[in-house]
Amino acid sequence: MVRPGESIIDFLETAVLYYRQLPTWDWLAMSGITPSNTTQYSLDKMQGSLARRYGAVPYLGCGGPRYNETTAGKGSLDNGRTQLSEVWYYSVSSSLIETSAGTKLTSS
Numbered sequence: 253m254v255r256p257g258e259s260i261i262d263f264l265e266t267a268v269l270y271y272r273q274l275p276t277w278d279w280l281a282m283s284g285i286t287p288s289n290t291t292q293y294s295l296d297k298m299q300g301s302l303a304r305r306y307g308a309v310p311y312l313g314c315g316g317p318r319y320n321e322t323t324a325g326k327g328s329l330d331n332g333r334t335q336l337s338e339v340w341y342y343s344v345s346s347s348l349i350e351t352s353a354g355t356k357l358t359s360s
Contacts, residue, residue, distance in 0.1 A: 276339050279305045292324075298336065303358075306341055311359035314336035 279285070283301035285293050295312065303309045316335030319325035345354035 258352060267279070270341075274306065274341055276302065302339070306356060308342065308356035309358040311338075311340040313340070 277287075280298065280301055282305075285295070285298060285301060298312055299309050304311075314333035314335055315337035316333050319330045319332050319334050320328045322334065323333075340359065342357040342359055343354035344357060
């Protein structure tokens with residue numbers, strides 16, 4: 253039987269576990285990818301860096317201005333966003349999620 257508040261503790265412990273096991277910014281830095289307002293990195297380079305360490309390609313979500321709205325992208329047809337804002341790692345588990353054991357999946 254689950255006591256009141258017990259599931260939130262399990263959730264938070266799991267979130268911390270995944271945060272420690274998926275050091276996204278450290279992995280990117282190992283490939284020379286660091287936060288910058290002046291340097292551009294390709295989606296392929298960022299996905300490749302993370303996929304080498306995670307074992308599957310994660311989803312990378314971007315925010316910020318659209319590239320063709322920036323000075324560098326003026327006149328371009330590229331209307332993609334320019335700032336990495338989220339990374340999603342996918343996996344399937346056949347046991348409790350708290351164990352963090354599962355099959356890694358590539359985002360689609």
